[in-house]
Amino acid sequence: MEDQNKCCKNKWVLLVVALLIIFGGSILFYTQTAVSGTKCEAAKHLKSGEEAGDCYTCHLKTTPKIAQDWFESKHGVMLVKCFVCHGLPDGTGSIEYSANPDPNYICRRCHDPAVTMMEKKFGMRAECNDCHKYHSNSVHHDAYSTTESKKKMDQ
Amino acid sequence: MAISRRNFIKNAAAASAFLALGVAPKAMAAGPGDKVDNWVKGVCRYCGTGCGVMVGVSNGKVITVKGDPNNHNQGILCLKGALLAPVIYAKERVTKPLIRKNGELVEASWDEALDLAASKFKEAIAESDPDSVAYYGSGQALTEETYLASKIFKAGLKSNNVEGNPRLCMASAVGGYVSTFGKDEPMGSYNDLDAATCFFIIGSNTSECHPVLFRRIAARKQNDKNVKIIVCDPRRTNTSRIADLHMSMKPGSDLAILNSMAYVIVNEELDDYRFHNKYVNFMTNDKEKVDFEAYKVFLADYKPEDIEELAGVPAAQIREAAMIFAESSATTSLWCMGINQRIRGVWANNLIHNLHLITGKIGKLGSTPLSLTGQPNACGGVRDTGGLSHLLPAGRLIKKQAHRNQLEEQWGMPKDSLNPKPGLHTMALFQAMNDGKVKVVLTLCTNPAQSLPNVLKYREGLEKCFNVAIEAFSDAISLKYADVVFPPAFWVERTGVFGCTERRYALVEQAIEPPGECRPSVNILIDLALRIGVDPALIPYKNSDDIWDEWRKVSAMTPYNFEGITRERLKKESGIKWPCPTEDHPGTDIRYVRGEDPNIPLDYPDKYHFYGKPDGRAVVWMRPQKPAAEPAGGDYPFTLTTGRVIDHWHTATMTGKVPEIARSFPNAYVEVNTKDAKRMGINHGDNVKLTTRRGDMTFKARVGDVCEPGLVFVPWFDPKLLINELTIDAIDPGSKQPEFKICACQVEKV
Ligand code: SF4
Numbered sequence: 029m030e031d032q033n034k035c036c037k038n039k040w041v042l043l044v045v046a047l048l049i050i051f052g053g054s055i056l057f058y059t060q061t062a063v064s065g066t067k068c069e070a071a072k073h074l075k076s077g078e079e080a081g082d083c084y085t086c087h088l089k090t091t092p093k094i095a096q097d098w099f100e101s102k103h104g105v106m107l108v109k110c111f112v113c114h115g116l117p118d119g120t121g122s123i124e125y126s127a128n129p130d131p132n133y134i135c136r137r138c139h140d141p142a143v144t145m146m147e148k149k150f151g152m153r154a155e156c157n158d159c160h161k162y163h164s165n166s167v168h169h170d171a172y173s174t175t176e177s178k179k180k181m182d183q
Numbered sequence: 184m185a186i187s188r189r190n191f192i193k194n195a196a197a198a199s200a201f202l203a204l205g206v207a208p209k210a211m212a213a214g215p216g217d218k219v220d221n222w223v224k225g226v227c228r229y230c231g232t233g234c235g236v237m238v239g240v241s242n243g244k245v246i247t248v249k250g251d252p253n254n255h256n257q258g259i260l261c262l263k264g265a266l267l268a269p270v271i272y273a274k275e276r277v278t279k280p281l282i283r284k285n286g287e288l289v290e291a292s293w294d295e296a297l298d299l300a301a302s303k304f305k306e307a308i309a310e311s312d313p314d315s316v317a318y319y320g321s322g323q324a325l326t327e328e329t330y331l332a333s334k335i336f337k338a339g340l341k342s343n344n345v346e347g348n349p350r351l352c353m354a355s356a357v358g359g360y361v362s363t364f365g366k367d368e369p370m371g372s373y374n375d376l377d378a379a380t381c382f383f384i385i386g387s388n389t390s391e392c393h394p395v396l397f398r399r400i401a402a403r404k405q406n407d408k409n410v411k412i413i414v415c416d417p418r419r420t421n422t423s424r425i426a427d428l429h430m431s432m433k434p435g436s437d438l439a440i441l442n443s444m445a446y447v448i449v450n451e452e453l454d455d456y457r458f459h460n461k462y463v464n465f466m467t468n469d470k471e472k473v474d475f476e477a478y479k480v481f482l483a484d485y486k487p488e489d490i491e492e493l494a495g496v497p498a499a500q501i502r503e504a505a506m507i508f509a510e511s512s513a514t515t516s517l518w519c520m521g522i523n524q525r526i527r528g529v530w531a532n533n534l535i536h537n538l539h540l541i542t543g544k545i546g547k548l549g550s551t552p553l554s555l556t557g558q559p560n561a562c563g564g565v566r567d568t569g570g571l572s573h574l575l576p577a578g579r580l581i582k583k584q585a586h587r588n589q590l591e592e593q594w595g596m597p598k599d600s601l602n603p604k605p606g607l608h609t610m611a612l613f614q615a616m617n618d619g620k621v622k623v624v625l626t627l628c629t630n631p632a633q634s635l636p637n638v639l640k641y642r643e644g645l646e647k648c649f650n651v652a653i654e655a656f657s658d659a660i661s662l663k664y665a666d667v668v669f670p671p672a673f674w675v676e677r678t679g680v681f682g683c684t685e686r687r688y689a690l691v692e693q694a695i696e697p698p699g700e701c702r703p704s705v706n707i708l709i710d711l712a713l714r715i716g717v718d719p720a721l722i723p724y725k726n727s728d729d730i731w732d733e734w735r736k737v738s739a740m741t742p743y744n745f746e747g748i749t750r751e752r753l754k755k756e757s758g759i760k761w762p763c764p765t766e767d768h769p770g771t772d773i774r775y776v777r778g779e780d781p782n783i784p785l786d787y788p789d790k791y792h793f794y795g796k797p798d799g800r801a802v803v804w805m806r807p808q809k810p811a812a813e814p815a816g817g818d819y820p821f822t823l824t825t826g827r828v829i830d831h832w833h834t835a836t837m838t839g840k841v842p843e844i845a846r847s848f849p850n851a852y853v854e855v856n857t858k859d860a861k862r863m864g865i866n867h868g869d870n871v872k873l874t875t876r877r878g879d880m881t882f883k884a885r886v887g888d889v890c891e892p893g894l895v896f897v898p899w900f901d902p903k904l905l906i907n908e909l910t911i912d913a914i915d916p917g918s919k920q921p922e923f924k925i926c927a928c929q930v931e932k933v
Contacts, residue, residue: 106394109847137265
């Protein structure tokens with residue numbers, strides 16, 4: 029009886045493992061083949077090894093709104109480029125690649141006083157971005173209305 | 184650690200990406216999971232902004248770097264500073280002494296390498312004289328390192344051939360401050376940036392070269408929309424994005440534009456007569472004292488309408504700039520290599536000071552002429568401690584006997600035993616290597632085979648000369664010419680002081696142990712000096728702390744007073760601005776003003792006192808326009824200019840090790856104006872050949888409106904496409920600084 033139980037259990041374990049492998053495999057297959065257009069573009073750069081960190085050039089075409097928002101944002105004016113917070117897309121950078129950078133690690137490098145203040149008030153939060161938009165925290169007021177970049181934009 | 188579902192999926196996706204690409208995440212990649220054991224205070228390794236950093240150490244390794252909230256940068260870093268950690272662990276680090284055998288650099292023991300280097304120094308001095316040896320240092324060396332090296336060579340070996348790369352970047356600013364005010368270094372500080380209502384930025388791409396200061400200027404403008412920003416630059420760089428007025432000048436017309444602004448200020452009666460009547464002398468180029476009326480006559484040649492063609496700037500813009508400069512309540516000028524790297528860089532510096540002196544916009548919070556410095560310790564280490572061939576510590580001059588005698592006394596040397604003849608300035612030094620007159624050179628923390636102008640010309644000398652280098656990275660191209668290489672402890676692997684643009688000195692504390700057999704450069708210098716035979720009594724130091732204490736004493740009683748900046752204070756405080764005479768002195772924000780500058784007695788009768796000059800008056804110099812040494816024209820119709828990009832720093836021996844930077848910005852390129860490109864059929868990405876009188880080189884084109892028509896720009900970080908092979912080595916006769924910024928060239932699509 030016990031043996032039979034064990035055998036049954038083993039079968040179940042095997043089945044679950046097999047299912048997991050198939051499931052995992054399909055995810056892997058999916059992530060490799062889906063959205064082939066953009067993927068191809070990126071892969072081409074990554075293989076060439078050159079300018080893989082020059083995200084902006086491609087994102088200007090593939091996600092123009094995000095690229096433009098960044099350009100107009102404080103981070104854009106100060107040239108805090110994509111890789112500073114996101115790392116390199118193939119994970120070979122000195123910081124971990126992440127689409128949603130961890131504020132405790134990434135934001136603190138420059139905004140430690142602000143993060144610490146917010147942490148004291150509300151506890152550590154995962155998403156500074158919910159209120160302080162990384163990409164569209166523009167240089168507000170009309171301080172820049174007379175500047176060269178605005179004049180150019182208005183033309 | 185519990186892994187959230189989102190993180191799990193994210194990690195799984197990242198892992199699959201690694202599998203697909205066949206790459207593993209780098210061991211140095213630090214992430215949210217890593218816990219910092221302790222934070223150690225320091226200063227960024229890169230630019231002269233001198234941002235304070237906190238270095239996060241885990242298990243004896245630096246895993247992250249963040250801004251120091253208590254330093255002037257208030258926690259902010261630019262992209263280079265935020266990605267500094269991986270530089271320490273570059274696989275190219277030199278970790279053992281190397282000596283050249285059969286043409287190859289091979290590992291050696293410390294004894295072998297030190298003995299070899301010492302024997303070559305002894306040999307050269309015995310065979311000819313002390314002038315046959317030289318030291319070539321760096322604005323990136325610690326203050327203690329430069330002070331020590333300078334003392335070893337000048338006092339120990341009696342050679343005044345002590346130079347450094349600040350000659351290539353800051354010499355004209357030094358000449359400007361000294362000739363106008365009598366003492367080197369800015370009188371203001373970064374605090375002025377928070378109070379200025381007008382910024383006049385000329386010859387500086389602040390946004391890319393001093394990013395954290397640019398942020399401060401932008402923040403100032405955001406807080407007060409009436410703040411005006413004027414940028415005068417032949418390139419429309421990112422700095423101009425926040426400018427109200429961009430004056431797109433022709434290269435080499437800076438002196439005319441500055442005089443023309445003075446013309447407008449004087450003729451519109453916007454000058455502060457009360458101020459300049461009391462605190463200023465007007466002087467001709469021949470050092471003849473004249474009056475304000477004579478100055479007006481001199482300016483008559485610079486009416487905006489008369490120079491607009493030469494300057495390439497509409498007269499109306501020059502008038503507008505002058506009016507904003509003079510009519511704003513507080514004006515700060517900022518400049519950098521665009522002004523300093525000119526054959527009349529000192530004059531250009533003088534003319535900026537003139538604008539402040541005739542309007543009285545000086546010595547008041549928000550009003551100051553602030554020269555931006557390029558390296559983390561050029562102001563500090565090299566200028567203040569006297570690390571150049573004509574200087575002794577704390578603003579003293581080799582040619583003045585009284586100054587030499589002061590040092591001889593302090594250093595415990597017999598009277599009149601220092602060599603009274605100033606040594607060779609940088610370009611003359613490398614020429615002397617070409618000529619075989621300088622036979623042995625010690626370089627510390629610099630890469631002259633990439634950073635000299637017209638560099639191919641000087642490679643011959645580098646090859647001929649016996650070259651001893653203290654250098655951290657094996658791929659620095661200067662090491663091709665090295666005969667002995669000593670591995671130094673890098674950045675936070677040892678303790679020492681950096682001094683930045685605003686006279687602020689801050690401690691870089693040791694956070695980790697150096698790798699392999701690396702040792703602090705001060706210990707390498709001491710060991711080498713002892714083996715050469717320098718009197719041990721001259722260098723009785725155990726470490727950089729001892730040297731700092733001696734430097735404090737040497738600076739005391741001079742206007743460059745560091746006495747109150749003790750090691751203990753530096754450990755606690757995030758930088759202190761000299762002069763600082765006592766331990767309870769907070770440091771000085773504004774020099775030359777009674778009540779602010781401790782060098783002026785509180786009962787001094789006048790508010791301002793330019794004590795660097797015998798009569799206490801600063802000088803308004805009448806400096807005429809001078810074009811570049813090699814202006815565009817004839818067979819070479821384009822102007823070539825060079826500079827930095829935000830991503831890379833200097834010769835990229837450090838930034839090139841950061842994967843994010845290396846892979847976003849691997850190669851130099853040439854910037855071409857859209858109109859020129861159209862005319863010549865050049866498209867973005869095409870190969871373009873640049874030819875100057877020194878050679879040619881091909882780059883990929885970036886077509887756009889950054890450069891003016893007729894101008895092309897190439898960044899100088901890339902050792903593979905080394906633009907300094909094409910730049911010119913003409914120098915300013917005063918400061919001896921080369922004119923990297925302008926030479927004539929041909930542009931051709933290939
Ligand atoms: S601005 Fe200069 S000092 Fe500050 S973080 Fe950037 S490179 Fe370092």
